[in-house]
Amino acid sequence: MRIAGPQDMNLTNGKSVADFLRPRMSVTQEEVWVLCLSSNCKLIHSEMLFRGTLSHTVIHPREILRTLVNHKTYTFVLVHNHPSEVALPSEEDILFTTKIKKLGKLLEIPLADHVIVTTESYFSFRESRLFR
Numbered sequence: 001m002r003i004a005g006p007q008d009m010n011l012t013n014g015k016s017v018a019d020f021l022r023p024r025m026s027v028t029q030e031e032v033w034v035l036c037l038s039s040n041c042k043l044i045h046s047e048m049l050f051r052g053t054l055s056h057t058v059i060h061p062r063e064i065l066r067t068l069v070n071h072k073t074y075t076f077v078l079v080h081n082h083p084s085e086v087a088l089p090s091e092e093d094i095l096f097t098t099k100i101k102k103l104g105k106l107l108e109i110p111l112a113d114h115v116i117v118t119t120e121s122y123f124s125f126r127e128s129r130l131f132r
Contacts, residue, residue, distance in 0.1 A: 010040075010041050010042055010043075011035060011037060011041055011077060012041050013124070014115045014123070014126070014127050017035065017077055017079060017115045017117075017122070017124075018117045018121075018122035020035075020043075020046075021033055021035075021046070021079055021081075021117055022117055022119065024048075025048075025117060026051070026081065027081075027083055027119055028054060029051050029052060029053060029054065029057075029083065030050075030051070030052040030054070030055065030056060030080060030081060030082070031048050031051050031052075031057070031080060031081055032050040032051075032057055032059050032078070032080045033048045033049065033079040033080065034046070034047055034049055034064055034076055034077070034078060034079070035076060035077040035078075036067065036068060036076055037073065037075050037076060037077065037112065038074050039075070041075070041112070044072070045067070045071040045073075047067055049063050050063070054083050055084065061099065061100060061103055064078070065103060065104075065107060068104070068107065069109075073109050074109070075110050075111070076104065076109060076110075076111060076112060077111075077112050077113045077114070077115060078097070078100060078111060078113075078114040078115075079114070079116075079117060080093075080114075080116060081116070081117045082116055082117070084118075085118045085119065085120065086118070087116050087117070087118045087121045087122055088116075089114075089116055089123060089125070089130065093114075094130065097111075097114045097125055097130075100114070112126065113125055113126040113127075114126075
């Protein structure tokens with residue numbers, strides 16, 4: 001599913017990201033979205049890349065990186081939901097974020113944040129200083 005956002009939408013923190021995607025995300029299945037941003041954090045493109053089960057989804061870095069390159073992304077935000085309503089990251093979430101951050105750095109497309117969204121709250125890796 002692809003959703004093009006308004007060109008003037010500025011996604012500069014975890015709350016703005018959560019507010020933008022929360023109404024678009026499933027409450028019963030995990031989804032992984034990528035938000036492609038310009039150099040001034042304006043939304044270029046948003047896309048759900050993976051959909052899984054209530055508690056798991058398979059994610060392949062290649063699909064994320066392909067989307068970033070295809071949309072001439074300057075920086076990006078990775079977003080996924082937790083239908084369990086627990087916004088805290090799992091160890092798997094932390095390891096995957098570290099991996100994607102390194103791959104983005106290699107491509108010179110930095111990961112700006114990874115945000116976990118629930119229906120009531122969110123968790124931002126950047127705001128919590130969990131970037132490794």
